[in-house]
Amino acid sequence: MFGCFTTERHDELRAAVRAFAEAEVLPRVPEWEQTRSVDVELIRRAARRGWMGVTLGARYGGMGAGHLAKTIVIEELARVCGAMGASAQASLIPTGMIDHFGSEEQKARWLPAICRGECLPTIAVTEAASGSHIAGAKGAARKRSGGWVLRAEKVHVGNSHVADLHCVVVRTGAKGELSAFLVESARAGVSVRPHVPAMGLNGFSFGTVVLDDVWVPDENLLGAVGEGEDAADSSSVLYGRANLAAVSLGVHRATVEETLAFAEERERYGRPLSRLSTAEQRLGQMLANLDAAGTLAYAAADMLDRGVACDGTLMAAKLMGYELGVESARLAMEVHAAAGASMAGPMERFFRDAQLIFSPAGTSDVQRLRLARLARGATARGQWSQRFAVGPAPSVVPV
Known part of the structure; x- marks a missing residue:
């Protein structure tokens, strides 16, 4: 199975993910198909296996196994349940965003928790009027009181109803450049619209996250002001x-x-x-x-x-x-x-x-x-x- 790319240890990882998927995920699929509900606990159980840190280094508690190992993890989960594969990949994208653009303090705070499965992040970039056109985003943040106040409505956010942390890209400053922020889901003003099932991937939430005058401190700015588009595009x-x-x-x-x-x-x-x-x-x-x-x-x-x-x-x-x-x-x-x-x-x-x-x-x-x-x-x-x-x-x- 594409053995020219993989090692024996990749095969062991595949076997471990497949065993989990077939034993713990597959029996739940009929219920998800019937109720179209999101099983938050099972998604977190998968995260606690350490797979959200598959590409992160040992200094953060990650597996340090690379992108090929990540591909194997997602593929094996999706082979049993597309929704579970989608959930895993949705939190792996912002993990890369934090790894590439985060300060040492931000990495030390968030990446170990992600590796332990204690924090599931999302990437919240897309808006209804701009779609894949990142530069068309209208959501904005204004400077205030040692931090920023964010107002935006982000759609199609993978793991929207599961996440602990949102990587949000909005406009800042007089020039309206795009900047990225780390926004905890528990912050005042953060809400998620009710889950709306789609035609497929039942069990996966990709909904709307609303930020209604959400204040975050300066240390939650991800990268420099104006690097939001780069952070989003590179992670994508x-x-x-x-x-x-x-x-x-x-x-x-x-x-x-x-x-x-x-x-x-x-x-x-x-x-x-x-x-x-x-x-x-x-x-x-x-x-x-x-x-x-x-x-x-x-x-x-x-x-x-x-x-x-x-x-x-x-x-x-x-x-x-x-x-x-x-x-x-x-x-x-x-x-x-x-x-x-x-x-x-x-x-x-x-x-x-x-x-x-x-x-x-x-x-x-x-x-x-x-x-x-x-x-x-x-x-x-x-x-x-x-x-x-x-x-x-x-x-x-x-x-």
Whole structure:
């Protein structure tokens, strides 16, 4: 399974995450599908396994295992439940944001708690009127009394109803530059709109966080004034793209495994469905799609771990992970026919979940746009993977 990228210790990590997912997450999936509720305790139980600190160093209590290990964690959770994979990746994005832009004091305060699973962060950037256009955000902060007062309404915030800490990007100063702030969810003026279920990823909350004149001290400014767009964009590229590729990959793998098993068990014309050429064509394409998406996702994470410039590969991994995953979901439904639409089996859940990877960390159009601009050298700041290169990942991956 993409063994050219992984080590024996990666395989041990995969086995540990898979065992947790199958024993503790899978039995809860039917309830989530029926109630569309968010299981806060189970999400925190996963966080207490230390997986939110998979990319963080030992000085903060992290695993120091790198982005490839992170991909494996998210993929294995998403293979059993797309919502759980989505929850893990949603808190890993702001973890990278704090690691890259936080002061030593901020890192010492928040990163150990994240590694222990005691703090689940979110990245709160998107607004209803601006979408993926970070620079279009209208939420603002004004300077006051040794700190800042924030007023904003952030939408599609992953883990909105679970989070302890929000990484918020708003406008500051007379020039209206974007700046980032760490805002504790318990602060006065912070509220979350009621959870609204979506068409898929049942069990995952991605709702609206409202900041109504929320005061935070100066030490909660993340990075310097005016670095908010950089903080959000770099985290989206380096963590968001790879994370969403991993969620797609997990759902994609589950789709293929389920369809292969169904085609072997179901008979048509006196033989297994998998022996009919029409089904074989679809199964073969699904396997090719999975291999292509997985190879790209693993290659991107491996390049990031090795300190190789790979912004474009990360974007391509998200783009093709979603596009190929959705194509395989459609082919799987064709193999299942009417049986695929039944809620008695998981196929209709996989089909719905696959669609929900389109928007987070940028739609397919956003990825294509950024790839084209990168190719012609139109990215003024260079590649984030070069700026935040950490060099080769450790050869030993703690489980």
